[in-house]
Amino acid sequence: MLTVDISKTLKHFKLNASFEASKGITGIIGPSGCGKSVTLQCLSGLLTPDHGKILLNGKPLFQPDQRINLKAKDRKIGYVFQNYALFPHMTVEQNIEFGLKGLLTAEKKQKVSSMIEKVQLSGYEKHYPAQLSGGQQQRVALARTLVTEPDLLLLDEPFSALDHHVKHLLEQELMKILKENYEGIVLLVTHNMEEAYRLCDQIILYDQGQIIQAGRKEEIFEKPKNITSAKIIGCQNIIPVDSITETQCQVQGLTLKLEKQHVTENISHIGIFSENIHFNEDNQSLNAFPFKITDIVKGIHQTNLTVKTADAITLIASVPNEIVDQILKKKMYLVIPPQHLLILEKR
Amino acid sequence: MTESINLFPLFLSFRVALTATLFAFIIGIPIAYYLNRSNGKIADILDTLITLPIVLPPTVLGYYLLVLLGRQSTIGRFLEETFDMTIVFTPTGAVIAAMVVSIPYLIKSARSAFAGIDPSLLNAARVLGRSELNIFLTITIPLAWRGIAAGITLSFARALGDFGATLMVAGSIPNETMTMPIAIYDALLAGNRELANILVIIMTAVAIIILYIINRLEKRMTKGTG
Numbered sequence: 001m002l003t004v005d006i007s008k009t010l011k012h013f014k015l016n017a018s019f020e021a022s023k024g025i026t027g028i029i030g031p032s033g034c035g036k037s038v039t040l041q042c043l044s045g046l047l048t049p050d051h052g053k054i055l056l057n058g059k060p061l062f063q064p065d066q067r068i069n070l071k072a073k074d075r076k077i078g079y080v081f082q083n084y085a086l087f088p089h090m091t092v093e094q095n096i097e098f099g100l101k102g103l104l105t106a107e108k109k110q111k112v113s114s115m116i117e118k119v120q121l122s123g124y125e126k127h128y129p130a131q132l133s134g135g136q137q138q139r140v141a142l143a144r145t146l147v148t149e150p151d152l153l154l155l156d157e158p159f160s161a162l163d164h165h166v167k168h169l170l171e172q173e174l175m176k177i178l179k180e181n182y183e184g185i186v187l188l189v190t191h192n193m194e195e196a197y198r199l200c201d202q203i204i205l206y207d208q209g210q211i212i213q214a215g216r217k218e219e220i221f222e223k224p225k226n227i228t229s230a231k232i233i234g235c236q237n238i239i240p241v242d243s244i245t246e247t248q249c250q251v252q253g254l255t256l257k258l259e260k261q262h263v264t265e266n267i268s269h270i271g272i273f274s275e276n277i278h279f280n281e282d283n284q285s286l287n288a289f290p291f292k293i294t295d296i297v298k299g300i301h302q303t304n305l306t307v308k309t310a311d312a313i314t315l316i317a318s319v320p321n322e323i324v325d326q327i328l329k330k331k332m333y334l335v336i337p338p339q340h341l342l343i344l345e346k347r
Numbered sequence: 348m349t350e351s352i353n354l355f356p357l358f359l360s361f362r363v364a365l366t367a368t369l370f371a372f373i374i375g376i377p378i379a380y381y382l383n384r385s386n387g388k389i390a391d392i393l394d395t396l397i398t399l400p401i402v403l404p405p406t407v408l409g410y411y412l413l414v415l416l417g418r419q420s421t422i423g424r425f426l427e428e429t430f431d432m433t434i435v436f437t438p439t440g441a442v443i444a445a446m447v448v449s450i451p452y453l454i455k456s457a458r459s460a461f462a463g464i465d466p467s468l469l470n471a472a473r474v475l476g477r478s479e480l481n482i483f484l485t486i487t488i489p490l491a492w493r494g495i496a497a498g499i500t501l502s503f504a505r506a507l508g509d510f511g512a513t514l515m516v517a518g519s520i521p522n523e524t525m526t527m528p529i530a531i532y533d534a535l536l537a538g539n540r541e542l543a544n545i546l547v548i549i550m551t552a553v554a555i556i557i558l559y560i561i562n563r564l565e566k567r568m569t570k571g572t573g
Contacts, residue, residue, distance in 0.1 A: 041470075045474075072473040073477060076476075081470070088490070098477075144475070148475065
């Protein structure tokens with residue numbers, strides 16, 4: 001169990017991070033420059049927080065009131081850097097051996113070679129990092145860290161340096177290696193939502209140095225609590241509400257039915273993902289409205305339609321390319337399914 | 348004719364330049380490392396002082412050294428009284444003069460070599476459990492050595508070629524403190540064209556070899572190791 005409660009004043013913002021993470025992968029998500037990497041650096045001992053404490057499996061790593069601030073080299077934390085940070089003048093073998101201490105040469109050799117096998121780099125022992133592909137470099141970086149058997153593993157944007165077409169493949173590879181060889185706590189920093197959803201069990205949402213929401217990934221992605229959370233996970237339609245009851249709300253003259261829910265006074269907006277807006281030929285379903293299309297942006301698989309209801313609410317709807325013609329030709333209604341409406345608090 | 352070709356200045360020059368470079372290395376590397384790691388006011392002032400010998404005329408430098416280390420100065424008197432050591436008009440003076448004019452080149456090269464190392468490599472080594480000294484020896488030096496080597500070569504070349512500062516501090520006593528550049532001037536004044544030509548050719552050859560070495564080092568540096 002990792003318990004973090006730290007604050008640090010930085011040039012552009014103040015970092016305030018308080019969270020817990022247990023075994024499994026916890027994703028730290030947020031826009032660039034929101035303090036994600038700084039958090040990892042504080043955990044690993046490369047930066048010192050101004051206040052707070054860090055406990056790892058009951059052991060304090062940073063606890064100023066007891067004058068504890070372990071150096072990076074004594075924290076037993078694995079850190080896989082965004083650019084992998086492989087030592088260019090050392091071979092694959094030497095890189096992986098670098099973090100092993102207090103062992104006999106034979107033991108080291110044995111550990112290194114079994115780790116090389118696990119990450120499928122047999123035959124590359126004598127290669128230098130510059131001779132490897134991006135994916136191979138990533139595996140060396142991971143092996144170099146895993147061989148030290150860290151108590152906590154930090155992955156900083158592990159896929160951002162890779163080409164798009166190999167990303168998926170490497171993601172699966174990395175997950176397989178992690179599952180088979182590591183049982184501790186993993187923190188993964190990313191700004192890619194899809195990646196976060198695929199890889200993580202728990203999610204922590206960051207914005208401008210503050211944690212805005214934390215929890216199970218399903219919870220975060222299906223029920224973001226506030227406007228900022230919704231924006232970060234990619235909700236394009238966020239509209240202020242005029243009034244709201246347990247079953248419906250008023251939005252700029254439009255009445256929207258809601259799934260029955262508890263209403264607090266902090267609720268200020270509703271949101272809906274562009275993929276969740278549907279189009280029907282009849283207006284029998286709940287929340288069906290006539291509309292006009294004001295803009296069309298065609299993508300590879302999906303088309304973004306900017307639609308306007310009679311009451312002048314503008315929404316963005318993503319639909320598969322195949323049905324765009326249908327929507328344009330036939331008289332249709334846009335449908336906002338109540339179960340997909342997000343009820344959002346202001347921050 | 349044989350008595351006119353005296354190669355003492357050649358050997359003296361190499362001895363002086365090698366010793367000066369050795370001391371420049373010992374003093375310069377820690378300074379370069381410090382300058383690369385800190386960017387405070389003290390580092391700025393130090394950096395300016397270190398660069399000064401590149402810009403100042405060598406005779407001005409020599410003058411300062413005379414004032415600082417001469418027999419009338421505090422340091423000069425102290426050295427003479429306790430160690431019976433004089434600096435002015437001795438080969439020691441020549442070494443000090445050569446070191447002062449050449450050390451900036453070494454520090455500049457080493458510093459930019461240190462700065463060229465990706466900081467995440469050093470952080471990775473820290474997280475992997477290595478101490479700062481260990482990281483300096485296993486990561487920093489191996490990755491920066493080409494830049495350091497280029498700096499050493501450059502500063503050796505500058506030390507070998509110094510005229511002004513050496514003349515001011517060490518003088519031009521034949522067979523004692525007369526280095527090559529001074530001997531060339533001396534030979535020319537004395538009308539000994541033959542000696543001047545030989546010394547000039549030797550100096551030119553050395554300069555070409557040095558430039559070639561630096562070029563090779565820099566080319567390999569851009570290609571990267573491995």
